[in-house]
Amino acid sequence: MGAHATKRDAAIHDGLIAWYRRHARDLPWRRSRDPYAIWLSEVMLQQTRVETVIPYYERWLEAFPTVQALADASEDAVLKLWEGLGYYRRARNFHRAAQVVANERAGQLPETAEQWQTLPGVGRYTASAVASIAFDEAVPVVDGNVKRVLARLERIETPTDDRETVASMWQRAEAILLAGSVKEPGTPGAFNQAMMELGARICVPRRPSCLLCPVAASCRGRAAGVHETLPIKGPKRVVPHADWVSAWITRGGRVLVGQRPPGLLGGLWELPTTTVAPGETDADALARMVRADLAADVAEPSHGKAVGSDQTIATVDHVFTHLRVTIRVTPLALVGKPVAQRHVALKWVRRAEFDTLALPVAMRKLVRASLAKR
DNA sequence: AAGACGTGGCC
DNA sequence: TGGCCAAGTCT
Structure with missing residues (x-):
């Protein structure tokens, strides 16, 4: 003793x-x-x-x-x-x-x-x-x-x-x-x-x-x-949520992905994604994101159609809307910021490589479910 | 020094 | 079903 x-x-x-x-x-x-x-x-x-x-x-x-x-x-x-x-x-x-x-x-x-x-x-x-x-x-x-x-x-x-x-x-x-x-x-x-x-x-x-x-x-x-x-706990906090839109954007058989900066889901890859501001439609948010992020490559987002100016540079094949995030986030901190500012890297990857990337669970599930249907 | 940071399982 | 919970750390 x-x-x-x-x-x-x-x-x-x-x-x-x-x-x-x-x-x-x-x-x-x-x-x-x-x-x-x-x-x-x-x-x-x-x-x-x-x-x-x-x-x-x-x-x-x-x-x-x-x-x-x-x-x-x-x-x-x-x-x-x-x-x-x-x-x-x-x-x-x-x-x-x-x-x-x-x-x-x-x-x-x-x-x-x-x-x-x-x-x-x-x-x-x-x-x-x-x-x-x-x-x-x-x-x-x-x-x-x-x-x-x-x-x-x-x-x-x-x-x-x-x-x-x-x-x-x-x-x-x-x-x-x-x-x-x-x-x-x-x-x-x-x-x-x-x-x-x-x-x-x-x-x-x-x-x-x-x-x-x-x-x-x-x-x-x-x-x-x-x-x-027992034990006695402190007061519980409200869990905010945010609505996001993401897009499956392809070019020459490759899909566009971005890598998140340190912080929320830091280091993970994702489809180009943006938060939907209060009062804003999903389509507006997506248009804002694509304009900001892909200005050089994509003129206007268009569901399922080729987009670009005189030649087809990229195609928005699928839009994921209402990707509801229920983790603790501060949505307003991200609203209105172009994707390019939120990602430490952007790249076009083949489907096989896409599967090897680490993605947030919610996005991995969405992509799997959506692509399985087509 | 509160608040950020993920996800799945439970009732 | 929505809130709570689970072998914490960092800022």
């Missing part, structure tokens, strides 16, 4: 470890102690469900089995493998971090949490998770699961987004972690995963399985009968 550990903390620690050893799920990244593989899993798992991550994780390790292989890959290849996982900045940061490791650390991965956190896309949670799981460093983790577990276990009734509340949770997590035996190797990683596993399997958001909980006897929220009302 750590020097200042309470009996309760030790009981919580030991109860969790014993439960975890019996009930841990057999997940792909738990079969490995390769720090690169564990790091990969932690990045993919950010705000993303285990079941969603598994196939991506396995495909990724086949394509990029080592940090060097990832560092050598192109960003397009990286984003294609990430396509559909969301939060694409994770992929770009992970790729950049691999290049930092390859070029500035001679291929040597960090070991301590402090070193890990210097890499792009690695915050306090991921740094501590990798350092504890892959290197047995005695640092705690606090993620969404741990916040929920601790809020109930300690009956924390302040919002879990609150700064001081989060800070106190890191302290509590550390105290319980250190209440375990310091002699047993591998315990920090097992303990941290046990906390998260409990939150994922037992101490779930709705209808937690307290009868199966290894630390129910220590749970202050349950003792007070308030565990199901």
